[in-house]
Amino acid sequence: xxxxxxxxxxxxxGTGKKITLECSQTMGHDKMYWYQQDPGMELHLIHYSxxxxxTEKGDLSSESTVSRIRTEHFPLTLESAxxxxxxxxxxxxxxxxxxYGYTFGSGTRLTVV
Amino acid sequence: xNEVEQSPQNLTxxxxxxxxxxxxxxxxISALHWLQQHPGGGIVSLFMLSSGKKKHGRLIATINIQxxxxxxxxxASHPRDSAVYICAVRWYGGSQGNLIFGKGxxxxxxx
Numbered sequence: 001x002x003x004x005x006x007x008x009x010x011x012x013x014g015t016g017k018k019i020t021l022e023c024s025q026t027m028g029h030d031k032m033y034w035y036q037q038d039p040g041m042e043l044h045l046i047h048y049s050x051x052x053x054x055t056e057k058g059d060l061s062s063e064s065t066v067s068r069i070r071t072e073h074f075p076l077t078l079e080s081a082x083x084x085x086x087x088x089x090x091x092x093x094x095x096x097x098x099x100y101g102y103t104f105g106s107g108t109r110l111t112v113v
Numbered sequence: 114x115n116e117v118e119q120s121p122q123n124l125t126x127x128x129x130x131x132x133x134x135x136x137x138x139x140x141x142i143s144a145l146h147w148l149q150q151h152p153g154g155g156i157v158s159l160f161m162l163s164s165g166k167k168k169h170g171r172l173i174a175t176i177n178i179q180x181x182x183x184x185x186x187x188x189a190s191h192p193r194d195s196a197v198y199i200c201a202v203r204w205y206g207g208s209q210g211n212l213i214f215g216k217g218x219x220x221x222x223x224x
Contacts, residue, residue: 042115042214043199059211088154101146101161102212107154 003027006091006105013081013112021076021108023091029103032074035090036060037107043090049074081112116140119200119215126222132187134218136200139181146212147174147185148199156199159185190222 004025013019025032030051035043045058049068063085064078074093078085091105117138126132136145147159160167160174162183167174171190176183187194197217204213 040216042117042216043201043212044214045211048211090154090156092156101144101158103158104148104156107156109154 004091004093004103004105006089006108008108009106010109011111013110015080015082015112017081019078019081019110021089021091021110023074023076023105024072025074025093025103026072027093027095027103028071029093029095030071031094032068033092033094033102034058034064034066034074034076035092036062037088037090039088047076081110083112086110086112115215116204116213117200117202117215119198119218121218122216123219124221126190126220128191128222128224130190130222132190132194132220132222134185134198134200134220136183136185136215137181138183138200138202138213140202140204140213142178142202142204144203145176145183146201146203147183148201150197150199150217152196159198187220192222192224195221 007022032049034047036046037043044060046062047066049055055066064076066076088107088109090107092102094102120135144163146161149157162176171188173186197219199217200215201212
């Protein structure tokens with residue numbers, strides 16, 4: 001049973017379109033993350049948030065932006081999609097004092113044509 | 114060179130075999146995670162550990178902080194264990210809370 005939800009699961013979109021990938025969690029976790037993963041490669045952090053109105057860029061540069069207006073919601077937006085944005089995007093959450101690690105969403109597989 | 118190295122990259126086993134996947138890292142860490150990624154792409158967190166050993170069902174994870182090494186063992190492997198197993202470390206540098214991921218070990222268990 002997923003406690004963190006990502007939509008859409010798959011998305012094929014044309015170059016230049018604006019897209020928003022949704023991520024919501026029901027666990028009340030304070031920390032949320034967006035990772036990018038190319039096929040056969042490791043995950044890289046692109047954005048993270050430690051709480052409402054707190055967002056930071058990760059170690060992998062990205063042309064996307066994020067917002068955290070509510071604890072449970074952490075959407076990622078691409079203003080103008082390009083073929084180089086084709087990848088899998090994974091959302092995750094964790095709690096600062098938790099010993100249980102991270103909870104990941106099912107991912108959004110994005111293809112920009 | 115990646116700070117987190119996993120071996121082997123690919124592993125094929127027969128059902129029932131004992132499986133070991135290794136992870137070595139080169140940075141100072143506060144915790145190490147073992148994750149499972151199925152072909153659909155979703156990731157499940159299996160273990161988070163900072164010392165010693167943890168067991169959950171047929172899965173066992175160990176870590177040796179001094180040697181900067183961790184192993185994931187699967188006893189009595191089953192075809193449903195087929196997945197990519199990813200080692201990730203939470204390190205003291207970089208973005209706070211950031212994980213550094215290995216490239217994963219692709220496991221295929223044949224019936």
